[in-house]
Amino acid sequence: MAIKKMASGWLVDIQPAGRGGKRFRKTFKTQAEAKVYETWLKNKLVESPEWQPPKKDLRKLSELVDIWFEHHGLGLRAGKNTYSRLKHLCASLGDPIAEKFAPEQFAAYRRIRLADGISQNNLNREHSYLRSVFNELRRLGYWKSENPLEKIRQFKVQERELTYLTHAQIQKLLKETRRGRNPDTDLITRICLSTGSRWSEAEEIRKNQIQPRLLQFALTKSGKTRAVPIDEALYKELMDRAEEADSERLFKYSYAAFREAIERAQIKLPEGQLTHVLRHTFASHFMMNGGNILILQRILGHSSLAMTMKYAHLAPDHLQEAVRLNPLSFTS
Structure with a gap:
């Protein structure tokens, strides 16, 4: 429709920018007006393109995820896994048009998932x-609007108690x-238990990662390589295993066998801490035996000291300065 005779006059109904552009509707007394x-409206758009209203962005949420993966996620170590999770999330949200995706939609989705x-x-x-995804696409220029999730607060999750094995439990497990x-x-x-490595880091060790009394961990969560010293006995055992191995990789997948060993040893662990209890055990005993928190950070490969500080309370002299240096201790 462009111009149409109505009871109230002559109606101009036009989308000069095409489908998705702004629609202009105005009524005049005469057809000439x-x-x-x-004509004025069409000329205005030609003479001043910046005056033309932008077309509606009809891309769906999943399309933005595709763009993110192509231009950014593909280069991430866990990019394919994250991409799969994001696509599943889009489907669970009903794959809305991204421009219309509102914070309250995500908040409602969270309530349902919690239930x-x-x-x-x-x-x-x-x-x-x-x-x-939205932040990265804004940085790359593929998204011009605000991030719809920017102002939504995440849940404040109470830290889980860190469980570590006692000496007696370690002997039963081994x-x-x-x-x-x-x-x-x-x-x-x-x-x-000797290096504080994650299970996957130890399970995927290759021959070239074994150095004289040193283990290099390459496939780390942070993507950074770190090296941890080992004793002579463990080094020799690893070298013997490397000589026997038919491939560069030393071990086969052993997660299920470890679970069975935990069950036979009758060790009860919190949910989600099956193999990770070994890393907690290393860190906890390291601090209880007088280890330095900064050295522990380097061994574990934590990106910030805050992540390592959860083990600090296990140090024998943790915060003992509070007793020695408080003001009453200087008051006679």
Whole structure:
């Protein structure tokens, strides 16, 4: 429709920028006035393109995720996994038009997921993933509007109690890993207890990562390589295993065998801390034996000291200065 005779006069109804552009509607007393307005409007858009209203952005949320993956996510170490999670999230949200995606939609989605038993940690992770998509696309110039998730607060999750194994539990566990069906489980377990490595880092060790009394961890969570000293006995055992190995990789996957060893040793662990208890055990005993918190940070490969400080309270002299240096201790 352009110009049409109505009971109230001559109606100009036009979208000069095409589908998705702004629609102009105005009524005039005469057809001549309507035609003059229509011509003026078209000329205005030609003479001053900046005056032309921008077309509506009809891209869906999943399309933005595709763009993010192509221009950024593809280069991330966990990019494919994150991309898969994001696509599933888009589907769960109903894959709305991104420009119309509002904070209250995500808030409503979280309420439903919480009621379904999904943890706050998982929802915070989804929030971070999707918020990062908008932030990165803004930086790259593929998204001009505000980030719809910028002002939504994440859930404040109470820190879980860190569980570590006692000396007696370590002995029971090693007894079970030695007699298990998978011969690799015992050595992987002892690498974790000796170096504070994550299970996946130890499980995926390759021959070139073994140096004289030193283990280099390359496939780390942060993507950075770190090296941790090991004793002579463990070094020799690893070298023997490297000579026996048919490939560059020393071990086969042993997660299930470790779970069985934990169950046979009758060790009860909090949910989500199965193999990670070995890393906690290393860090906890390191501090209880008088280790330095800054050295522990380097061994564990934490990007910030704040992550390592959760073990600080285990140090024998933790905050003892409070007793020695408080003002009453100087008052006679």
